[in-house]
Structure formats: C-alpha cells, structure tokens
Amino acid sequence: MLLYASSLLRPGREPLLEPALWIQGDLLRHVGPRSDLPAAARESSILDLSGHVLSPGLVNAHCHLELTALEDIPYPGDFVAWIAAVLEAKSKLDFAAQCASLREGIRRSLQGGATTVGDHLSANAALEILLDAPLRGKAFVEVLGVVPEIAATLWQAAAGLRQEYSSSRMEIIPSPHSVHALDPEVLEKVLKQDLSVFSIHLAESEAEYAYFATHSGPLQDFIAGRGQARRRSQPSSIAELNAKGLLSGKILAVHGNYLSEAEINQLAQKQISLVHCPLSHRYFSHRRFPLESVRRHGLNLALGTDSLASAGSLSMLEVLRAMREEFPELSPEEIFYMATLGGAKALKLENQIGELVPGKKADLIAVPQGQGEEPLAALLKAEAVSWGMVEGNAVDLEWNQPSRRS
Numbered sequence: 001m002l003l004y005a006s007s008l009l010r011p012g013r014e015p016l017l018e019p020a021l022w023i024q025g026d027l028l029r030h031v032g033p034r035s036d037l038p039a040a041a042r043e044s045s046i047l048d049l050s051g052h053v054l055s056p057g058l059v060n061a062h063c064h065l066e067l068t069a070l071e072d073i074p075y076p077g078d079f080v081a082w083i084a085a086v087l088e089a090k091s092k093l094d095f096a097a098q099c100a101s102l103r104e105g106i107r108r109s110l111q112g113g114a115t116t117v118g119d120h121l122s123a124n125a126a127l128e129i130l131l132d133a134p135l136r137g138k139a140f141v142e143v144l145g146v147v148p149e150i151a152a153t154l155w156q157a158a159a160g161l162r163q164e165y166s167s168s169r170m171e172i173i174p175s176p177h178s179v180h181a182l183d184p185e186v187l188e189k190v191l192k193q194d195l196s197v198f199s200i201h202l203a204e205s206e207a208e209y210a211y212f213a214t215h216s217g218p219l220q221d222f223i224a225g226r227g228q229a230r231r232r233s234q235p236s237s238i239a240e241l242n243a244k245g246l247l248s249g250k251i252l253a254v255h256g257n258y259l260s261e262a263e264i265n266q267l268a269q270k271q272i273s274l275v276h277c278p279l280s281h282r283y284f285s286h287r288r289f290p291l292e293s294v295r296r297h298g299l300n301l302a303l304g305t306d307s308l309a310s311a312g313s314l315s316m317l318e319v320l321r322a323m324r325e326e327f328p329e330l331s332p333e334e335i336f337y338m339a340t341l342g343g344a345k346a347l348k349l350e351n352q353i354g355e356l357v358p359g360k361k362a363d364l365i366a367v368p369q370g371q372g373e374e375p376l377a378a379l380l381k382a383e384a385v386s387w388g389m390v391e392g393n394a395v396d397l398e399w400n401q402p403s404r405r406s
C-alpha cells in the first residue's frame with residue numbers, strides 16, 4: 001500500500017514533508033517525497049493521511065501491562081510498603097481479572113502511541129493475550145524469589161513458557177525481576193542463557209541501595225521476612241553483577257535512579273542501555289534522575305511508563321510530555337529519539353524498528369497536525385494516536401479481543 005501524510009518524523013533528522021511510504025507486506029519499501037516514488041509503487045492502493053504527522057511507533061521500553069488493574073492502589077508512603085501492597089493487590093486478582101487487566105493495558109498502550117514494548121510479566125500470566133496483541137517487543141517473564149526453591153520453580157516455569165510459545169513479533173525471555181529479589185545462584189543461571197537482552201530493575205530505590213550497601217533498612221527486613229536473610233556480598237546490584245562477570249551489553253538496566261557516577265561509567269563501557277520512567281519516578285519522589293551523568297558518559301537512554309501501580313498512564317505520549325517537564329534542558333528532538341531509536345536499541349530491535357526507513361518494519365502511528373504546526377509539536381500535544389500500524393497491518397485502537405484461553 002501507499003501511505004501519504006503531511007509530514008513524517010525522523011529521529012536524529014529533520015522531518016520529511018509531504019512523504020510517501022510504500023509498504024509491502026510487513027516492510028517499508030520506499031520512504032521519501034511523493035515525487036520520488038518508484039513507478040511500481042504507483043500501482044498500490046493509497047491511504048491518504050493528509051492533516052496528520054506520521055511517526056515511528058513509540059517504544060515503551062519498560063512496562064508491566066498485567067498490573068493495569070492496580071491503578072487505584074493508594075501510595076502507602078514508602079517503596080517497600082508499596083511492594084507489599086502491590087503483591088497483596090495482585091494476589092487478589094483471579095485469572096479472569098488478570099486477563100482483563102492485561103488486555104486493558106494493551107489497549108491503553110496502543111492508544112498512547114506504543115507499537116513496541118519491553119513488558120515484564122509473571123510466569124503465570126496469560127501470555128497468549130500479549131502474543132495475540134498488535135504489539136512487537138520482548139516479553140520479559142520475571143524470575144524472582146529469594147528462597148532458592150521458589151526461585152528455581154519460577155525459573156523453570158519461565159523457561160517452559162519460552163519453549164512452549166513462539167512469536168516472531170514478541171520474543172519471550174525469562175529475565176530476573178531484579179538482583180535483590182532473586183536467589184544469587186538462580187540469578188546466575190538465568191543470565192547465562194544465550195538470549196538477546198535481559199531487563200532488570202537496577203538501583204531503583206534508596207531501600208535497594210541500603211540493602212546492598214549497609215545490609216539494613218526496610219528492604220533488608222522485607223526480604224528476611226520472606227525467608228531469606230542472607231547478606232549480599234557486594235555493595236550494590238551492579239557490583240554483584242560485575243563481580244560474577246554478568247554485567248554485559250545483554251543487560252537492559254531499568255530505572256538506575258541511584259546509580260553512582262562510577263557505575264554509570266561502567267554501564268557505558270559495557271554498552272548497556274538504561275530505561276527511565278518519568279511518571280513512576282515522580283510517583284515515588286526519587287532523588288533526581290542522573291541525566292547529566294548519563295549523557296556525559298554516552299549511555300543510551302530509553303523511556304518507559306512502568307506499571308499503573310506507580311504511574312498515572314500507560315501512554316508514551318504522556319511520557320514524552322513528562323520528560324519535557326522533568327528536563328526542560330532536553331530538546332524535544334532528544335526526547336523523541338529516546339522514545340524511538342533509543343528504545344529500539346535498548347530492546348536490541350534497532351535492525352527492525354525505531355525509524356521509518358526502507359527495509360525496516362512498517363510499525364507506525366499518526367496524530368493530527370494543524371495547519372502550520374511543527375510536526376514534533378503535534379506529536380507532543382496529542383492525547384492519543386488517531387491511527388496505527390504494526391507489521392504492515394492497521395491496528396484496532398480499541399483492541400480488546402477475548403483470549404483463546406478465557
């Protein structure tokens with residue numbers, strides 16, 4: 001098909017005006033001015049989205065779509081009490097409620113501009129729902145448990161899901177939830193799998209910092225209360241990964257709010273990407289995210305929403321606006337890059353997505369563009385996308401189909 005629009009956003013480059021995109025199957029064949037269209041393309045059916053700006057589909061590099069139903073849990077005052085509240089609220093969802101929660105998370109993600117996600121989900125989640133959804137990305141099946149037997153059981157369950165299901169759009173990856181929430185031996189086994197990327201919550205909270213550095217504080221007490229009082233031997237989660245030889249470019253570091261300058265340098269040396277979730281960061285009132293240091297060391301930065309248990313929205317459009325507010329020193333173009341190519345690199349999908357160029361996947365979104373309005377300004381003010389496409393297929397923005405299992 002042929003797609004026309006008023007403009008097309010390109011990470012790291014000026015927008016293209018009056019673009020024509022020739023899509024064949026799931027791929028972009030030609031992207032350029034209408035005047036440059038190859039003759040063969042002129043045979044295709046045309047969708048004219050004049051009055052709209054096209055953008056690569058946004059990458060939500062960190063979310064927990066299964067937790068969408070937990071949007072109303074009140075903040076109990078500190079991070080560890082929040083973890084306990086989330087676990088309790090989650091345990092009260094029956095299977096039907098869990099399915100509805102995941103479906104609603106997918107629907108809101110699509111409306112908010114994401115076509116690719118790095119989604120954390122439990123080993124007992126209804127994975128088929130995510131695989132059926134018009135989303136690309138990585139399904140990080142969380143391996144966690146501070147008691148070795150529990151950790152080993154969840155590790156087997158996660159590995160079983162990877163064996164049972166396959167999807168060309170959504171790679172299933174057993175991945176540690178975090179270093180502190182996983183038995184050290186199982187952590188090592190999980191990270192030794194020969195897979196593309198592992199998404200791990202790292203240096204997220206002050207409580208995590210104290211747990212590793214001083215073996216004290218609310219997270220230490222919480223973990224001891226769950227049956228494992230063993231002290232970690234290294235002063236931080238990054239240090240533990242490094243000491244075990246597990247700190248590699250296959251790690252996707254999520255949050256990193258409490259990284260030291262030296263650790264940020266270490267991540268940069270290993271070419272590890274970092275995901276910042278501005279809405280969730282604001283919810284917890286963490287210390288200022290170390291943006292300056294991240295930029296100084298050249299770390300690739302991606303953006304995410306996190307879950308509705310700690311963020312007010314699953315919309316990447318909302319995340320772009322939150323970034324504008326949190327870091328007025330960043331240009332809109334830099335923020336747009338983080339939500340497109342930055343996210344694609346973080347999820348090791350930059351060969352397929354992140355920008356609309358020939359040979360990459362036809363994953364894109366459109367938002368209205370007013371007369372004389374700058375294309376990126378139009379994206380930054382959009383409340384929702386008006387059209388989307390994943391792998392060459394138009395997306396139903398009200399997607400909510402029942403799963404095969406429920």
Ligand SMILES: [Zn+2]
Binds near residue numbers: 120
């Ligand atoms: Zn998270």
